[in-house]
Amino acid sequence: MLWLWIVIGVVAFVLLIAIFYFNRFVVLERRVENSLAQIDVQLKKRADLIPNLIETVKGYARHERRIMEEVARARKEMLKAGDIAAKVKASNQLEKALGKLFAIAENYPQLKANENFLQLQQELSAIEDKIAYARQYYNDSIMAYNILCTKFPGVAFAKLYGKKEKAFLKIPEVEKKVPKVSFE
Amino acid sequence: MERISFYDQIARNKRKSIVLMFCIFLIFVLLGFLISLAFSKEYFFVVMAVAIVFSLSYIMFTYYYSDKIALMSVRAFPASRTQHKQYYDIVEGLCLASGLPMPKLYIMKSPQINAFATGRNPENAVVCVTTGALEKLNKQELEGVLAHELGHIANYDIRFMTLAVVMVGIISIVSEIFLRSLWLGGSEGEKKNVLFLLLGILFAILAPLFAMLVQLAISRKREFTADATAVKFTRSPTGLINALKKIKHDVPMHVNKAVAPLFMSDPFRKISGLFSTHPPIDERIKALSRM
Numbered sequence A: 001m002l003w004l005w006i007v008i009g010v011v012a013f014v015l016l017i018a019i020f021y022f023n024r025f026v027v028l029e030r031r032v033e034n035s036l037a038q039i040d041v042q043l044k045k046r047a048d049l050i051p052n053l054i055e056t057v058k059g060y061a062r063h064e065r066r067i068m069e070e071v072a073r074a075r076k077e078m079l080k081a082g083d084i085a086a087k088v089k090a091s092n093q094l095e096k097a098l099g100k101l102f103a104i105a106e107n108y109p110q111l112k113a114n115e116n117f118l119q120l121q122q123e124l125s126a127i128e129d130k131i132a133y134a135r136q137y138y139n140d141s142i143m144a145y146n147i148l149c150t151k152f153p154g155v156a157f158a159k160l161y162g163k164k165e166k167a168f169l170k171i172p173e174v175e176k177k178v179p180k181v182s183f184e
Numbered sequence B: 001m002e003r004i005s006f007y008d009q010i011a012r013n014k015r016k017s018i019v020l021m022f023c024i025f026l027i028f029v030l031l032g033f034l035i036s037l038a039f040s041k042e043y044f045f046v047v048m049a050v051a052i053v054f055s056l057s058y059i060m061f062t063y064y065y066s067d068k069i070a071l072m073s074v075r076a077f078p079a080s081r082t083q084h085k086q087y088y089d090i091v092e093g094l095c096l097a098s099g100l101p102m103p104k105l106y107i108m109k110s111p112q113i114n115a116f117a118t119g120r121n122p123e124n125a126v127v128c129v130t131t132g133a134l135e136k137l138n139k140q141e142l143e144g145v146l147a148h149e150l151g152h153i154a155n156y157d158i159r160f161m162t163l164a165v166v167m168v169g170i171i172s173i174v175s176e177i178f179l180r181s182l183w184l185g186g187s188e189g190e191k192k193n194v195l196f197l198l199l200g201i202l203f204a205i206l207a208p209l210f211a212m213l214v215q216l217a218i219s220r221k222r223e224f225t226a227d228a229t230a231v232k233f234t235r236s237p238t239g240l241i242n243a244l245k246k247i248k249h250d251v252p253m254h255v256n257k258a259v260a261p262l263f264m265s266d267p268f269r270k271i272s273g274l275f276s277t278h279p280p281i282d283e284r285i286k287a288l289s290r291m
Helices: A002-062 A065-080 A083-103 A111-112 A115-150 A156-160 B005-040 B043-072 B086-097 B131-136 B139-154 B155-184 B191-234 B238-248 B257-262 B281-289
Strands: B104-108 B115-119 B125-130
Touching: A002 A065, A002 A083, A002 A156, A002 B005, A002 B104, A002 B139, A065 A083, A083 A115, A111 B131, A111 B281, A115 A156, A115 B005, A115 B086, A156 B191, A156 B281, B005 B043, B005 B155, B005 B191, B043 B115, B043 B125, B043 B155, B086 B104, B086 B139, B104 B131, B115 B155, B115 B257, B125 B139, B131 B139, B139 B191, B139 B238, B155 B191, B155 B257, B191 B238, B191 B281, B238 B281
Parallel strands: B104 B125
Antiparallel strands: B115 B125
16 A cells, blocks of 8 residues: 555656646746847847937938948848847948947037037937847846756657757957948 | 756755744744733633744745835835836846846946845846946946846745745844833733843844844845856856956945845945855956956
8 A cells, every 4th residue: 555655746746746847838938939039129229219310410411321221221121130130130230330320420410519419429328238138038048948948858758858959149249349440 | 166956955945934834833822822822821722823823824925025115124116118218128137047037127326336125936026236236347247146036036036035034024123022021011920021132132133133144044145146146147157257346446335134135245234254145256256257
């Protein structure tokens, strides 16, 4: 009789652990998905601000056509991009173009003093920070998930539930140096 | 560097919160017991029942309202999204970095650079900074300070610290009142009553002392852990280090002594020693520099 109880106890214990790991996988997978969605939200917010920014800049620096086209092109590219990796890559391009635009704006005192422009500039730099943070959290989430997938005993349950390691977002960080602007 | 396990810290804080609430319950019941013996034997059960009901409702009340009491005691007001945009932007960014829900943001009027976080869990958390911090710190430094406060939220320090501050803070006040009432109305001359009166007085003297000790015990190590968590969120200790350097040469601030442990640095700017509520700033900077 006793050994029967021991068997029942062991089975219950294993079952509990299996449930625990299943839930852990679900929670961490959700976190990865959610953090990815957060990046998307911020990218979209940035894209939404661009037309407004271009309108404002046009009012003061009409002949800086080239840079404005570059920004608009980068934005379009980003909206067109299918998956998140392509989106982030295009977004980095946009970030570079915006950096150039703001550097050029230094030469237009009236534009720099424009209330709307200042607000947009502040908003865009805040979004830039948030994108960086969202990406950081995304990578953290993936790391937590991958650790669960590869460490024992998680690795056994990963096989059982058919969970595989996820790949990190492999996009180089935007260089933090000030973009070069040439005036011809 | 020694690895700090944040999960351990969270579990410890939750456990300590429960122990604290239980201790408070026992202290109130003991107080009721002493009072019942000091006054009259017939009312023993009534007094005890009142003591138990009172302590339970007190614990419930402080659990759900301690953050509001703490905010009220420093006269904090909600930050407006339009006027304090940078404050909101930084906290929103840090919430993205940490996966924490957005806390409510408050501001308190003081020229000193300081901040605290309170609440019972991350879903019901509050961050409060002084006007001095908003004015004197640059963006990176403010980010470091706010990351430190979000670290307190993520590690569940806020629950234990706020409970300790509010529960213990009020206990010291209550026992002071008890002591005073004994001085005023001690006319009966029974020997047994005198004994318990003396016990009551002893207890009333010990309670604030005990309160002080609990306050001293709570924040020192937590500040280091919150600093480490802040670096985990911002990926760089520079902002927090520079903020702490500025804080070191800052002016003292007048707040209720009971809420002092909540703040990220000692509001009174005392020289550190055995009875300080916060670790020395230099030590914190040293620990941060090693990260």
